[in-house]
Structure formats: C-alpha cells, structure tokens
Amino acid sequence: MNPALEFHLQQTRRQFFAQTGLRAGRIALATMMGREMFAAPAAGSVHPPLPGLPHFAPKAKRLIYLHMNGAPSQLDLWDYKPQLQAWFDKDLPESVRNGQRITTMTSGQARLPVAPSMFKFQQHGQSGMWASELLKHTSKIVDEIALLKTVHTSAINHDPACTYVMTGSEVPGKASIGSWLSYGLGSESNDLPSFVVFTPTFPAASQAQALFTRMWSSGFLPSKHTGVALRGQGDPVLFVKNPPGVDPADRRTMLNALGRLNEINHARLGDPEIQTRIANYEMAFRMQVSVPELTDLSRESKATLEMYGPDVNRPGSFTHSAILARRLIERGTRVVQILHRGWDQHNNLPRLLRGQIEDTDQATAALIMDLKQRGLLQDTLVVWGGEFGRTVYSQGTLTQDNYGRDHHPRNFCMWLAGGGVKGGIVHGETDDFSYNIVKDPVHINDLNATILHLMGIDHARFSFKFQGLDQRLTGVEEHHPVKAVLA
Secondary structure (H helix, E strand, O other), X not given: OOHHHHHHHHOOHHHHHHHHHHHXXXXXXXXXXXXXXXXXXXXXXXXXXXXXXXXXXXXXXXXXXXXXXXXXXXXXXOOOOHHHHHHOOOEOOHHHHOOOOOOOOOOOOOOXXXXXXXXXXXXXXXXXXXXXXXXXXXXXXXXXXXXXXXXXXXXXXXXHHHHHHHHOOOOOOOOOHHHHHHHHHOOOOOOOOOEEEEOOOOOOOOEOOOOOHHHOOOOOOOHHXXXXXXXXXXXXXXXXXXXXXXXXXXXXXXXXXXXXXXXXXXXXXXXXXXXXXXXXXXXXXXXXXXXXXXXXXXXXXXXXXXXXXXXXXXXXXXXXXXXXXXXXXXXXXXXXXXXXXXXXXXXXXXXXXXXXXXXXXXXXXXXXXXXXXXXXXXXXXXXXXXXXXXXXXXXOOOEOOEOOEEEEOOOEEEEEEEOOEOOOEEEOEEOOOXXXXXXXXXXXXXXXXXXXXXXXXXXXXXXXXXXXXXXXXXXXXXXXXXXXXXX
C-alpha cells in the first residue's frame, strides 16, 4: 500500500478543495508574475539592464579581462625578491613552507631548491614600481595600474583554479563574471553581443593547459548571457555570411516567421529559453553586418597599428584580439575577455616565459595607451592575471640559467587599470620567498567584489535564485572590495 496515495483517496471533499484552492492561488500568482518576468525587452534595447542596476554610479562602464591561462610567475615578473640570490640552490626552509600542501608533481622530489629569478628588475614610472626586464612595454604604463601582489586562492590545480577565478567558485556550473555583468548591466550595443570572448593563438613551444567553456558560461543564468567566442581563423562567427543564393531579405522574412512561431510557444509555455532563442536568432542576423565591420582594421591609423605591434593584422593572435577588444567596447559591448594559453612553465621557464611575454607584452601596453588616448580608459576597467602563482623552489633540475616552477595558490600578482582604479600603486606584501602573504591579503572573491563595485554593483545585493540558494559571484562567505585600489 502506498500511504501517500491512500491519503488522497481517503481525504474528504472539504479537505480536497481547501488544499486545491491554495495551490490554484499560487498558480495564478505565478502566472501574473510570469507575464512581467518573461516580457520582451523594451523597444530599442536588445540588452537592457536589470531594474535597479547599477546600484550606484559606476566608475567603469565596461570590462576587458586579460586572463593568462596557466599561471604567470609572479617571481619573474612583478614580485621582486633580490635577497633570494643568496639562497640559490639551498633548500626552502620548512618554516616558510610550514607544512602547506604542494602538488604531486614536486611532492616526490628529494629537495625543494630555491630558484631566484634570473631576470633583472628595475623601477619604472613616477611610482617607482618594480618590474621585470621582460616587461619592456608594460613597464611603461605602470603609473596606470594598481598591482595586487597578494591575490590568493584555495585551488592548486588548473581546472578548479580557472573555474574559481572566473566564476567565484571551484564548483562547475556557476555563472562566469562576464555573464553576471551581461545579466545585470546589459550593454549599449544592439548589433553585437554584450559579452565576447577571444581564445588567441600562443607560442608553439608553450606548455598549454586546456580552456574550459565554463570560464565564459552563463551557468544557471539565462543562456543568452553566455560569452560569444569569436574565432581566430576563417569567419569570426561560423555561417556569418549567407550561403550562395540566399538574399538578406529572404533571411529576414524567414526569421520573422520563426519569431512569430516562437512567440506562440512562449505565450503557451512561458519558457524563458524561448525568448533567448529568439534573441540569439536576431543577434545572429545583426552580426552579419556588424562583425565584418568590427574586424575591418583598414580605417585604423598607421600609428595605432604600429603601436600594437606586427601581429595586429594576423587574425587569431593576441595582438589582433587586443585591438578588437578596444573596437568592441567602443561599439557598446559590456565585457570582452581574452584568454591566452601557455603560461604553465614547469620546466624551461626562462625560455618559455620569454616567449609568452613577447606574444602579449606590447599589445597589452598598447591597449592601455590606446584606451587612454581615446578617452576610454577613464570608464573602462582592464584586469590582467592568471589563476594562481608559481613556487619559489624549482621543479626538476636547477641551474643558473634554467629552472621550472610548480603551482602556488598562496599568493600571486594581478593588476587593474582604468575606470575608478588608483594607478601607480602596489597593494599587499609577501614574505622574502614570495611564498606567504604578510600584509593585505586579497581573496579571489575580494577581487571579484572590487570589479563589481567599480561597475556600480554591490556584490552582496547582486544574486540569482538557484537550487534554493541566492547565488552570488562572490559566494556566501564575507568578501569586500579592495578599497586601497579605488581612486
């Protein structure tokens, strides 16, 4: 006997109608609310913001996020530790490691020999910020950046660490930061996506980790907020051109008919994904005109192209992606993300790191200078960084001119520039081995809270109900914007 079924069979008429009435009321209320919830965007706005957002006047209106996938070595780029030269090939003191976990890639080594950086450091700009000799171009713009030396994470392997830095959680299925901003703030463009992603080429010798689509996925948010990845080879978007014999007017007629059918389905079912499908079809139609215009660099000045470097006209390169990022935010796109692979240097670090810098350094600096020259930097936020740092000890054989470094989540460097950021400052300090934080730690979600704050959003009030929880980019633990970097 099924007790639940027996209960319903034995209940009285009065009990049945009492319970049904309450349920019917809930259904009616949900239906009335659904009309508002699933209503089409206001006329003239393809990507409208949520009502009430931004929470306060933003300092930055757009975000360009430069993610160096694989984890750049803070010791060889930004975290200058001259005293380490005296520690060359000596064992890392246990008092520094203090029993902290390390990866299986070095846990089996007989020794953990200290490997000082072989690169020279020098102070730059009016701020006197220390930077590696590798950063020939970025060192010229240090007065525009706020360097965070004490970013830290709990993830020690690439997959969870990349997921963490982009979604605020190690657990897959969450929404990425670009999707959160697209959902909350929309964008000013009716002809381009609100969130665009580039995955450029990288030096052939690099030790590259895989990229995961969850890094630009909308997760539990409506799928129209997933980042649109523009391709580096061939057409930037597959099938952006009509096939031979298909006239744009015929395509428009077909989409109109398809839109009417989808609207009928939406009125019947109230499924928000139907609205997403309609919006995606319409955006694809608009992109047939907007994307070719976006990627046409013929009207860029010679000086601008030369500033970015020789790869600026090579589709798929980091340099080409950087100039397109500027062109996208000029045209109203809210978030542009460039994910550059190959920064995972477990061995041959001096040679491989040099190759990564040569591939990205000039274009990174040019992007900042280009934005500033056009008056865009004051309200465009640029973020640069990886998913964790590298160890002070060498992985594998250590020599005077060669070494490798393992994963190090305890501290690493990231920088911010642009809208609302105080340039020319260094925040936080690490110990003499760049192994532990001694002042002003910055959790990954403190960084995310800072980004949201600069975009006019209070991270604690920005949530989405999913699986019974008010989901937030910054998670359920307490985090705060880094006030020291706010202008």
